[in-house]
Every structure is written in structure tokens, then in C-alpha cells.
Amino acid sequence: YPYGCVEQTMDSFLPDLLVWRVLKEQGIKVPWLEKELPKMVQRGLARLYRFQHEDGGWGWWEDDETDLWMTSLVVRGLAEAKRTGFDVSEVALAKGIKAIEEMLSKGWRNRDSDTVAFALFALARTGAKIPTLERPKLFVPATLPSPQQQLVLNEIASRCSPYGLAFLTLALHEWQRPEAKQLAERLLRTSIALKGELRWSVRGSTRMRRWTTDDETTAWALLALMRTGAIDEELAAETVKGLLQNRKGDGWV
Secondary structure: OOOOOHHHHHHHHHHHHHHHHHHHHHOOOOHHHHHHHHHHHHHHHHHHHHHOOOOOOOOOOOOOOOOHHHHHHHHHHHHHHHHHOOOOOHHHHHHHHHHHHHHHHOOHHHOOHHHHHHHHHHHHHHOOOOOOOOOOOOOOOOOOOOHHHHHHHHHHHHHOOHHHHHHHHHHHHHOOOOHHHHHHHHHHHOOEEEOOEEEOOOOOOOHHHHOOOHHHHHHHHHHHHHHHOOOOHHHHHHHHHHHHHOOEOOEOO
16 A cells, blocks of 8 residues: 555555454464564554544544544444454544544534445444434433434435445444344345345445445445344355455455
8 A cells, every 4th residue: 555544554454453353263373464463453553543633533644634434434443453352542432433423413414324324333333322413302311212313314324325224234233223124124125136146236326436346335235134134044145155256366346
């Protein structure tokens, strides 16, 4: 990665975490990886801390505008690092969470809904409570879903592509909300059946069509359906096979 911006840092940081998690969970012994991966993760963390803005968020660089997607990407990464067992700065993570919550509260309706869904997914992975995107007119305890909050979630879902819908489903599943199952069924209806497997497309008006692919969208949708138990094992396995067949060399394009 020649530029070393936040996005490119995350493009190596997250895979490092996932490889480390697989090694530990599966009991796989690769001595040189076990020695080098923690160092690589620590370098990534140090770089991300350095790029954090004063408002707690992240952009692509140290001195550019804070971006909701990039902030959510980093916060999700810090959450995954913490879950994997690495020491993560609680100050940096708390500031990132606050930055996401403030950006959402200042006008989630004016933002791309897929990005909003991903931001909610990032918050859910940190263990933070579901945010109140609009203050209810009547007092409702923060731990209880309000009618207005339900309307907000429905509106976000209605504006999401399958890519965002997958993130929203995963977020609500993390928060143990019953709507997760309903969204999973909705996500399933947006799939395209191809020879025994399922595919999802990110085509449409979402800004994320520039940044993701149908393969990635399919992978996230499949994960959401598997987490919520909305897909049978045989169909899930065939969909995984389809993704593997689409691999080009070392990855997907």
C-alpha cells in the first residue's frame, strides 16, 4: 500500500486480526505468523491512533474532514481487535464511538443509508447501546425501543441496498432486537437464485456501489442470514462454493 492512508491501513489491519483469530480458534500452529502477526497488529493500531482527529473520528488522513464511513470502519476494527484479545486504547475507542453517535444524531436522513447501517453495525460490535437517532416526544427509557425508533429503523432499512441491509441485520442481531429476523427475511427476498446458490447485487443509487462488489455484498448478506438462522445449511454451503469459484488469484475483484 503505497500511500498508507487510513483505508489502506485497515485493508491490512483487519485481515491480520482475522488470520490471528483463525489460528487461535482452530489451534493452528504457524510459528512465524504467531511471532509476526501481533507486531503487525500493534503497528496498525499505532498508525490508527495517530490518524484520529480531534473530534474522535477518522478521515483518510490526519488533517482531512472526518468521514462517517471511515470512522465506522476504524471503530469496527478496534472492536474486533479488542474481541480478539489485543489491548486497545479505551480512550480512542470511546472517542470514536462518540463521533459516530454525534454524526448520526446530526442528520442521519441526509446520509447514505448503507453508510448509516454500517455505522450502526460498528457501534453494535463495540458493545455500545443502540443510539437514539431522534429524541422521542415522550420520555422512553433508553433500554426500551420506542415507536419512533422503530419508524427510524424501518426508514433506514427501506433506503438500504442489500449491502446496507446486511449490516443493519447484523447490528440488530448484535443488539438482540427481534427486528433482525424480519430484516433477514427481507434480505433473503432481495437475493438472486442461481443454480442452487444465492447472489446479491449492490447496483442502485447507493454510493457504496463504487466501493464494493457483488461478491462482497453476497458474503455480508450470507453472514447476516447465517447469524439469524434465516438460511439452511445446504443453501449456505452452495453460496459459499459460488463465492470461492469467483475468486481471482489471491482474492476477489
